[in-house]
Amino acid sequence: xxxxxxxxxxxxxxxxxxxxxxxxxxxxxxxxxxxxxxxxxxxxxxxxxxxxxxxxxxxxxxxxxxxxxxxxxxxxxxxxxxxxxxxxxxxxxxxxxxxxxxxxxxxxxxxxxxxxxxxxxxxxxxxxxxxxxxxxxxxxxxxxxxxxxxxxxxxxxxxxxxxxxxxxxxxxxxxxxxxxxxxxxxxxxxxxxxxxxxxxxxxxxxxxxxxxxxxxxxxxxxxxxxxxxxxxxxxxxxxxxxxxxxxxxxxxxxxxxxxxxxxxxxxxxxxxxxxxxxxxxxxxxxxxxxxxxxxxxxxxxxxxxxxxxxxxxxxxxxxxxxxxxxxxxxxxxxxxxxxxxxx
Numbered sequence: 599x600x601x602x603x604x605x606x607x608x609x610x611x612x613x614x615x616x617x618x619x620x621x622x623x624x625x626x627x628x629x630x631x632x633x634x635x636x637x638x639x640x641x642x643x644x645x646x647x648x649x650x651x652x653x654x655x656x657x658x659x660x661x662x663x664x665x666x667x668x669x670x671x672x673x674x675x676x677x678x679x680x681x682x683x684x685x686x687x688x689x690x691x692x693x694x695x696x697x698x699x700x701x702x703x704x705x706x707x708x709x710x711x712x713x714x715x716x717x718x719x720x721x722x723x724x725x726x727x728x729x730x731x732x733x734x735x736x737x738x739x740x741x742x743x744x745x746x747x748x749x750x751x752x753x754x755x756x757x758x759x760x761x762x763x764x765x766x767x768x769x770x771x772x773x774x775x776x777x778x779x780x781x782x783x784x785x786x787x788x789x790x791x792x793x794x795x796x797x798x799x800x801x802x803x804x805x806x807x808x809x810x811x812x813x814x815x816x817x818x819x820x821x822x823x824x825x826x827x828x829x830x831x832x833x834x835x836x837x838x839x840x841x842x843x844x845x846x847x848x849x850x851x852x853x854x855x856x857x858x859x860x861x862x863x864x865x866x867x868x869x870x871x872x873x874x875x876x877x878x879x880x881x882x883x884x885x886x887x888x889x890x891x892x893x894x895x896x897x898x899x900x901x902x903x904x905x906x907x908x909x910x911x912x913x914x915x916x917x918x919x920x921x922x923x924x925x926x927x928x929x930x931x932x933x934x935x936x937x938x939x940x941x
Contacts, residue, residue, distance in 0.1 A: 599618055599648045599649060599933075599934050599937070600615060600616070600617055600618065600623070600644075600646045600647050600648045600649075601615070601616050601647075601648065601649050601650070601651055601929070601930040601933045601934065602614070602615050602641075602644075602647050602649070602650045602651070602696075602700075602703075603615075603616060603650075603651050603653070603925075603926040603929045603930060604650060604651065604652045604653070604692050604693075604696050605653045605692075605925065605926070605929075606652070606653065606685075606688040606689045606691060606692030607685075607688065610627050610628065610629065611627075611628045611629070611637075611688075611692055611695070612625070612626075612627050612628075613625065613626050613627075613628065613637070613640060614926050615644055615647065616926060616927070616930045620927055620930060622926075623644070623645070624640075624643070624644055626640050628640075634695050634696075634698035634699040635699075637695055637696055637698075637699035637700070638699040638700075641699060641700055647700065647703060648703070649703055649704050649705070649706065649933050649934075649937055650696055650700065650703050650704070650705040650706070650933075651664075651705070651706050651708055651929040651930060651932065651933035652667070652689060652692055652693055652696070652705060652706070652707050652708065652929075653689065653708055653710065653744060653925060653929060654675055654686070654689045654707045654708065654709050654710070655682045655685035655686055655689060655709075655710045655711070655741060655786065656675075656678045656681045656682040656685070656686055656709070656710070656711055656739065656741075656785075656786075657678070657709035657710075657711040657712055657715070657739075658674075658678045658681065658711070658735065658739075659735045659737075660674065661674075661675075661707070661709050661711070661712065662712055662715040662716075663709075663712050663715075663932075664706050664707060664708045664709070664712070664932040664933065664935070664936050665706065665707050665936070666704060666705070666706055666936055666937075666940065667693060667697075667705040667706065667707050671707060672690065672693055672694075675689065675690055675693070675707060676690045681739075681784070681785050682741075682785060682786055683819070683823060684786070684823055684824075685786070693705065693707070704937060704940075706932065706933040706936045706937070708744060708928070708929045708932045708933070709743065709744075710741045710742055710743045710744055711739045711740060711741060711743055712743055713740070713743025713744070713746055713747040713750075713770075713777050714738075714739060714740030714741075714743055714746075714770070714777045714780050715739075716776070716777075717738065717740065717777060717778065717779070717780070718778055718779075721738065721778060721779045721780075721862065722737045722738045723737060723738075724736055724737065724738065724783075724784070736784060737784065738780070738782075738783040738784060738788075739782070739783065739784060739785075740768070740770070740777065740780035740782050740783070741766070741768055741780075741782045741786045742762040742766070742768045742770070742782070742873075743770075743777070744925040744928045744929060745760075745762045745872060745873065745923050745924075745925050745928075746760045746762060746768075746770040746772065746777065746780075747928050748923075748924050748925065748927055748928040749770075749772070749870050749872060749921060750770075750772045750775045750776075750777075751775070751928075752921070753868055753870055753919065753921065754868075755867040755868035755917070756773065756774055756867055757771075757772075757773055757860075757863040757864075757865055757866050757867045757868070758771075758772040758773075758863075758867065758868045758869075758870060759771055759772070759856055759859045759860060759863070759866060759868070759869050759870070760772055760870045760872065761852075761856070761869070761870060761871050761872065761873075761876050761886070762872050762873040762876065762923065763790075763852075763871065763872070763873045763874070763875035763876035763879075763882065764793075764873035764874040764875055764876070764923075765792060765793040765794070765835065765874070766786055766792050766793070766795065767789070767790040767791075767792050767873065767875070768780055768781045768782040768786075768789055768790060769781045769789070769790070769855050769856060769859050770859070771859035771860070771862040771863045772863075773863055778862055778863065779858075779859055779862035779863075780859075781855050781858075781859075787822055787823065789855065790848075790851050790852060790855060791827050791828065791831075791847055791848045791851050791852075792827040792828070793827055793828055793829060793835030793836070793837075794823065794824050794825065794826060794827050794828075794829045794830075794835050795822065795823055795826060795827045796822045796826035796827055796830070797827065797851060798851075799822070804818060828840045828844050828848065831843065831844035831847060832844040837875055837879060837882070838879070845881070848882075849882060849885040849886070852882070852885070852886060853885065853886060853888060856869070856886055856888060856891075856893075857888060857891065860888075860891050866891055866892065866893070866916050867916060867917065868916065868917045868918075868919060869886070869893055869916055869917070869918045869919070870918075870919045870920075870921055871883050871886075871918075871919070871920050871921070872920070872921045872922065872923045873923050874923075876920070876923075877905075877920055877921075877922060877923065880900045880901050880903065883895060883900055883903075883909065883918070883920070884897070884900055887918075891916065892914060892915030892916040893914065893916045893918060894910065894911035894913075894914035894916075894918075895909050895910065895911055895914075895918050896909055896910065896911045896912070903920045905920075905922055906919070906920060906921055906922055907919070907920045908920075
């Protein structure tokens with residue numbers, strides 16, 4: 599089965615065609631405003647397409663796994679936009695644009711939250727009134743599940759901490775292939791310092807800003823999503839351009855959260871770096887070498903790492919790996935599973 603993977607980002611729509619052996623046949627990055635005509639032009643040059651898989655960031659309470667897209671599913675996904683305002687509308691726009699260009703192909707929604715859907719209650723539950731949690735579906739959903747799920751399936755080890763570090767960033771604690779904790783929560787704002795997102799902030803501080811600084815909820819949301827993180831600290835969301843002070847804040851939070859994920863696993867066998875920063879920034883990887891957890895990184899291997907690599911120091915109790923992010927492989931796998939189950 600040839601699967602066209604559609605990954606709608608905040609400013610682009612990435613299309614990648616995988617053949618039945620998961621080899622990339624064709625790929626293109628389109629502007630986020632790309633319409634059906636541009637997608638149709640790309641599709642016209644493809645030898646065969648059997649199905650489409652869409653990366654969707656938030657699945658809410660209802661979507662615990664991949665699902666065939668119909669009108670009701672499309673509208674339910676759109677209804678979750680407030681929980682992931684940077685991503686969800688782009689995912690819906692991608693569904694609409696690809697469907698218009700390729701109306702006869704079955705399409706499957708694959709959710710970043712699904713990998714974390716069965717988090718243990720202790721990890722998923724916020725210490726808020728139980729009535730609120732039940733009524734409003736308040737829980738830690740977690741994100742980047744397509745990336746973390748691929749790591750879980752392809753990296754050997756009973757206790758894995760997967761570090762997806764890109765413009766958005768999150769960690770997952772993976773025990774025997776299952777997510778048991780993660781750093782993002784109800785929305786993709788929680789956890790690590792990111793390119794434009796703040797990561798975790800004292801909720802009392804946010805209340806103070808509303809009450810005493812006169813910053814309303816809309817402005818606060820915009821700043822937390824678009825003007826915080828590395829951008830807020832340094833003026834640039836690119837870690838290579840951020841100053842030393844911003845870098846120190848970034849790696850302080852990263853080190854702390856790696857240790858927290860290891861605690862959730864009661865130890866650590868493998869640490870994996872993936873995503874744009876995780877794959878390409880040796881400084882960040884070196885800063886995550888927490889000796890008391892058994893993490894030791896070979897400086898030469900780390901500096902030379904390109905693509906998939908083992909950067910562990912000789913004799914280190916914990917293996918440290920670099921892995922190329924391949925959400926497309928996980929999406930294609932899920933699409934085939936759904937469509938084969940359909941008959």
